Amino acid sequence: MKFIHLTDTHVIAEGRTLYGANPARRLKLAVESINREHGDAAFVVVTGDLTHWGDEEAYEAFSRAIADLHVPLVLMVGNHDDTPAFTARFPQAMRDENGFVQGARQTEEGLCLFLDTRVQGFHYGGYCPARLAWLQAQLEGSTGPVFLFMHHHPFEIGCGHMDDIRMLDHEAFRAVIEPHKDRIRHLFFGHAHRPIFGNWDGISFSCMRGLNHQLGLFLRPENGVVPGNLAEPAYGVVLVQDRNVIVHMHEFALRAPAFDLAPPPGVDSATWALEMKHPGFTDY
Template structure:
């Protein structure tokens, strides 16, 4: 199975820019890239923060930017989203019996569970008893591999300002998934706007960059520092034996070239190409 992991698109309405970048344009470029190179993906999931302010104009802009996507689409909410506004624009998106934007999808690589970690009035995440009950029932009623998707990570990633607004109910969450960690293959999340890979209590995880702006690697600041590093999405390959996550900088203008060069030194040719593309000669 192949699927695409997008996150933190932060679209705003009115054709405006956010931190100097155009989130709608970046999302449209991602859609073009997915359609061109990965139209065979089983689905594309956006793990929250579809918009920056959660207003109707922003969701309308998001809808226009992603309308041409050729793969099935799974949408989730994050701390910058507004659930009523989201539901008004996407009434067909599955929600649980309590109105949370979470659902299950059975695939050839296992059961995909899409969790709602949004909490009203805060940028931190949470997972209340009602959502924990839903998750427990999904896990108890299933067999085989499981892939988990959420917006907020349930653990510190080492960036102090982001750790302050991670998912706050980590112990209760872990108590529910602990009996099933032997079959939970991977945890996918967003929120941190960085490519991060690792392991939490035996569970492998990955986080993708956002599409508009990124979080700088500043481990000690109490203020979230941002930058405009290249946007990226994840290309995930999953089967019975593996989960492989590739980060694709789809807007990069870096030239490609064969690494197995023919006889002779072609370094000058490559250097010329790099200078042509505006890269600094290191």
């Protein structure tokens, strides 16, 4: 099974830029890339922060930007989203019995659980008793492999500012998933705007870059500054088979010089490597 992990699109009303970039345009480029290169994916999941300010115009712009996607779509919310505005524009989006934007999808490789970690009015995440009860019921009522998707990370990633606004109900969350930990094959999240891969208490995890802007690596924040940059956007191409979960980060709009590593017939490989020129390229 293959699926696409996209996150933190931060779309705003069309005709404007965010930190100097055009999030709607970047989303359209991602859609074109997915259709062209990964049209056989089982689904595309966007793990929250669809918009930057959660306004109606931004959701309209997001809807237009993603309208041409040929792959089934799963939409989640993050701290920059607004649930009423989101559900008004996407009334068919998943909802649980309490109105949270979360749901389940059974696949050939296991159960995918999409969790709503948004807390109204705050940038940190949470997972209240009602949501915990829903998650517990999903886990107890199923067998086989499980894949978890969420916006906020439920553990520290080493970046002070982002750790301050992680999912704060992490201990209660951990207690619910603990009995099922051996079944959880991978945890996918966004929010951090960085490619991060690792293992949390025996559970492998991955985080993708944001689509509009990225977070610079800062393990020790200085003077309250949160460094950002406009590195190339990326999405995750996830391959699940048997006992393997492989996550590729695809920089679909890469502007660095591209070339064939293998020389054409009749050309010496050393000559090919040493004499290759890239117009306009200046090394560091």
